[in-house]
Amino acid sequence: MGYKKIKKDQLKTLFNELSKDCSLFVPSGSKGYVGFDPWDGNSADFTEWYGNTTIPPKALFFPPVEAMLRFRKGEAGYEIEELLPNGRPQIVFGVRPCDARALKITDILFSDTYRDPYYLKRRENATIVGLACNEPCDTCFCTSLDISPGESQDVDLLCTDIGDELLMEAVSDKGEDLLSKMSGLSDASGEEESKAKQLGESAKEKITRQIDTSGLLDKMRSSFENREYWEDVSRKCMSCGICTYVCPTCHCFDICDENNKKDGKRVRNWDSCKFPLFTRMPMENPRHEKWRRIRQRYHHKFEYFQMNFEAIACTGCGRCIRECPVNVDVTEIIGGIQAL
Amino acid sequence: MEESNWEPKVIGFLCHWCSYAGADLSGSARLEYPHNIRIIRIPCSGRVDPMFILRALQNGVDGVLVSGCHPGDCHYQSGNFHARRKFAVINRLLKYVGIEPERVQFSWVAASEGPKMAQVIKEFVEGVRKVGPNRLFKDEKKDGE
Amino acid sequence: MENRLKEEAGKLLKEGKVDYIVGYGKGTVNLRTSPLITNKEEDLEGLVINPFIANNLSRYPVELKGRVGIVVKGCDSRSLTSLMQDKKVKREDLIIFGIPCEGVVDLKKLAGQIGAEIDRVTDAEKEGENLTLQVDGSKKTIPFRDVIFDKCYGCEHPTPLEYDVLLGSEVTPNLDIEKSLEKIKALDDMDTPERWDYWKEQFSKCIRCYGCRNVCPACFCERCFVDVNMPQWVATYATWQDNLTFQLIRTLHVAGRCSDCGECERACPVGIPLRSLQRKMVEEVKDLFGHEVGIDKDAPPVFSHYEATDPDEFMK
Numbered sequence: 001m002g003y004k005k006i007k008k009d010q011l012k013t014l015f016n017e018l019s020k021d022c023s024l025f026v027p028s029g030s031k032g033y034v035g036f037d038p039w040d041g042n043s044a045d046f047t048e049w050y051g052n053t054t055i056p057p058k059a060l061f062f063p064p065v066e067a068m069l070r071f072r073k074g075e076a077g078y079e080i081e082e083l084l085p086n087g088r089p090q091i092v093f094g095v096r097p098c099d100a101r102a103l104k105i106t107d108i109l110f111s112d113t114y115r116d117p118y119y120l121k122r123r124e125n126a127t128i129v130g131l132a133c134n135e136p137c138d139t140c141f142c143t144s145l146d147i148s149p150g151e152s153q154d155v156d157l158l159c160t161d162i163g164d165e166l167l168m169e170a171v172s173d174k175g176e177d178l179l180s181k182m183s184g185l186s187d188a189s190g191e192e193e194s195k196a197k198q199l200g201e202s203a204k205e206k207i208t209r210q211i212d213t214s215g216l217l218d219k220m221r222s223s224f225e226n227r228e229y230w231e232d233v234s235r236k237c238m239s240c241g242i243c244t245y246v247c248p249t250c251h252c253f254d255i256c257d258e259n260n261k262k263d264g265k266r267v268r269n270w271d272s273c274k275f276p277l278f279t280r281m282p283m284e285n286p287r288h289e290k291w292r293r294i295r296q297r298y299h300h301k302f303e304y305f306q307m308n309f310e311a312i313a314c315t316g317c318g319r320c321i322r323e324c325p326v327n328v329d330v331t332e333i334i335g336g337i338q339a340l
Numbered sequence: 341m342e343e344s345n346w347e348p349k350v351i352g353f354l355c356h357w358c359s360y361a362g363a364d365l366s367g368s369a370r371l372e373y374p375h376n377i378r379i380i381r382i383p384c385s386g387r388v389d390p391m392f393i394l395r396a397l398q399n400g401v402d403g404v405l406v407s408g409c410h411p412g413d414c415h416y417q418s419g420n421f422h423a424r425r426k427f428a429v430i431n432r433l434l435k436y437v438g439i440e441p442e443r444v445q446f447s448w449v450a451a452s453e454g455p456k457m458a459q460v461i462k463e464f465v466e467g468v469r470k471v472g473p474n475r476l477f478k479d480e481k482k483d484g485e
Numbered sequence: 486m487e488n489r490l491k492e493e494a495g496k497l498l499k500e501g502k503v504d505y506i507v508g509y510g511k512g513t514v515n516l517r518t519s520p521l522i523t524n525k526e527e528d529l530e531g532l533v534i535n536p537f538i539a540n541n542l543s544r545y546p547v548e549l550k551g552r553v554g555i556v557v558k559g560c561d562s563r564s565l566t567s568l569m570q571d572k573k574v575k576r577e578d579l580i581i582f583g584i585p586c587e588g589v590v591d592l593k594k595l596a597g598q599i600g601a602e603i604d605r606v607t608d609a610e611k612e613g614e615n616l617t618l619q620v621d622g623s624k625k626t627i628p629f630r631d632v633i634f635d636k637c638y639g640c641e642h643p644t645p646l647e648y649d650v651l652l653g654s655e656v657t658p659n660l661d662i663e664k665s666l667e668k669i670k671a672l673d674d675m676d677t678p679e680r681w682d683y684w685k686e687q688f689s690k691c692i693r694c695y696g697c698r699n700v701c702p703a704c705f706c707e708r709c710f711v712d713v714n715m716p717q718w719v720a721t722y723a724t725w726q727d728n729l730t731f732q733l734i735r736t737l738h739v740a741g742r743c744s745d746c747g748e749c750e751r752a753c754p755v756g757i758p759l760r761s762l763q764r765k766m767v768e769e770v771k772d773l774f775g776h777e778v779g780i781d782k783d784a785p786p787v788f789s790h791y792e793a794t795d796p797d798e799f800m801k
Contacts, residue, residue: 032690033690033754033755051602051604054754054755055692055754064722065722065723065724137602138603235522236520236522238544238696238699238700240695240696240698240699240700240752241693241694241695241696242694242752242754254721256722267720267722269722269723271721275695276712277712321513321514322514323754325696325700325751326520326540326700327512327513327514327518327519329513332513390733390734391718391734394730394733395718398727398730411797412793418791421791421793422789422791424791424795424797425774425787428773428795428796428799429737429740429770430737432766432769433737433740433762434733435677436672436673436680437684437733437762438675438677438679438681438682439681440677441677445801446801447800447801463801476681477726479724479725
């Protein structure tokens with residue numbers, strides 16, 4: 001279909017139109033932090049200030065809290081009502097390439113031997129509109145993980161901010177479909193196309209933070225028994241769950257039944273391996289000491305996930321570095337392992 | 341329940357040695373107090389955890405009354421003095437976050453003060469009636485959706 | 486100052502007087518500093534003292550085994566003293582390096598002031614009353630007092646009260662209580678239901694990462710009441726009701742222990758103005774019992790003693 005473009009001042013009209021027959025989510029800072037919020041018809045100026053959200057788009061597909069089913073004790077035993085997502089189409093506008101990759105990574109997990117209907121239903125119904133990064137943050141290191149700030153194959157439609165206009169390119173059929181439904185677009189020129197490419201290249205150069213993934217799997221394995229190293233790097237950690245909750249690929253959850261006398265519901269919520277009580281519910285958390293919990297997080301991301309699914313569960317979005325109150329830095333930790 | 345025939349439902353955490361006995365006394369003296377109160381007996385006002393108060397409100401009661409022995413009369417000597425410090429800050433915090441002051445009340449009632457107990461309950465229930473049903477923790481939205 | 490700290494800290498480690506040094510090191514993010522906790526002399530080269538040392542380090546000695554040399558600002562020192570009152574740390578296990586503090590830069594405020602992400606600032610230096618910055622390669626000067634944390638305007642003890650070594654000379658308080666309590670005043674001026682709605686909205690954002698609790702030096706329970714499940718006081722999952730209940734109870738637990746270090750609010754990833762709760766209770770505890778946090782290490786914790794003359798007029 002080729003490249004299309006839209007004037008930024010037309011975005012509002014576009015969003016109003018799109019939100020008529022689907023749920024549209026756009027980056028918003030109205031709550032005091034940046035997250036994907038339902039389009040409220042107000043301001044579409046996020047392209048001017050938006051680096052990335054604090055809460056990643058995973059929250060739209062794997063919400064912090066979700067009721068899975070309701071149960072009721074009836075005459076003939078328990079009646080169970082499954083509470084699947086309603087199936088309304090969703091468009092998520094402005095997903096950064098790192099987060100788009102993160103969704104592909106969590107897709108692998110949630111569609112493995114057990115196919116998670118809650119997550120997958122939401123994913124099926126969603127169209128991801130990416131937004132290339134022209135100004136990566138200081139905390140970004142996506143290029144170390146084969147992600148380019150300026151391009152993405154993980155979205156359905158990719159936008160690039162080329163000044164007064166957004167350039168749009170369909171990446172998947174879903175994106176093609178969405179693009180054909182949008183009004184107010186015009187054809188982009190070859191010049192504009194190359195400008196977008198150029199912006200992507202210069203964004204790449206702006207990223208200075210990095211991790212070295214070559215031979216990392218072996219290094220991770222041999223670091224496992226290095227207690228001294230893990231004790232050193234974990235000393236300042238406060239054992240809160242911020243890094244795991246803002247991580248676009250962290251996916252651990254807990255399930256609990258909330259019941260009254262005769263009815264109740266089963267709820268799934270985010271959980272974090274940083275908490276001493278993690279996995280306490282079956283029996284015991286085997287990771288009593290803090291350093292074991294920290295080790296678990298990095299080993300899960302860089303070793304176990306890679307062994308199981310041939311992908312590193314980190315996309316270099318830098319949220320954990322940015323949001324950590326004590327500045328625990330994944331690039332430092334991985335750098336340290338490489339240097340062991 | 342329909343708004344028109346709404347009756348306040350309040351919980352009373354009464355200390356075993358004074359206030360609970362005070363409530364007993366008002367009963368045996370055939371004094372009337374509103375039936376809107378459900379009394380939970382606790383060993384001492386010092387036993388009251390702020391969680392009791394918040395959980396009660398969260399579970400939908402319209403008011404919480406906490407009552408114990410007068411200062412100096414505590415069966416455990418200093419339980420109510422410690423409790424008083426806690427109550428003072430709980431009281432200030434709850435007001436600050438926007439819980440109507442009429443919903444939570446702290447009182448001293450002795451075992452011999454049957455009439456006072458009846459009076460305290462009556463006034464408290466009337467106060468709660470004035471501020472209306474507790475909708476503080478109500479939510480139209482279903483969790484997680 | 487920095488050099489003296491490195492020197493003295495090095496001596497302590499060398500002579501075996503402490504097992505760990507807990508101070509500030511350069512962070513890996515622009516302008517930020519990070520806790521530096523080490524038992525190795527060579528790491529001490531990384532110690533820094535600058536107007537960006539936001540963390541309250543007083544929580545670490547509770548967790549570290551052994552004797553600790555620790556760097557504290559005014560507010561942190563009062564947290565530490567409060568921990569001594571609660572017998573969570575022993576004075577004799579600590580060598581305290583006090584930093585007289587003129588305020589710490591609030592990076593969110595700074596970003597607002599310069600109208601750009603902090604990422605664009607490559608260098609910042611305090612020069613007298615100003616903060617000189619390099620933003621996108623060009624120099625920018627802003628008044629230092631415009632970008633410090635709200636708590637700093639209300640700081641009555643900028644110089645640590647308890648220390649072994651004071652790094653620098655005492656700082657006299659530069660108070661602007663009104664500014665420090667601006668948000669609280671705004672809440673006080675609302676009517677009751679409005680205030681409830683305000684907090685309801687704020688706690689709808691909470692994701693229960695427990696950042697606030699885990700960075701708080703006054704939150705030292707070995708098992709927090711939210712982690713207790715028999716009885717389950719609050720649900721493990723985040724609903725605004727339980728989030729609010731959790732925070733209210735936490736607020737009560739740290740009342741009389743909170744030194745208004747503001748770490749809870751700084752840590753919160755979703756921007757809940759937690760200090761508006763905690764600082765309010767600092768005021769209330771002072772008003773009710775005349776208790777100021779972390780002044781006297783030998784005084785009993787405020788809720789483990791009482792006076793017969795404590796306020797009683799709220800009792801009916």
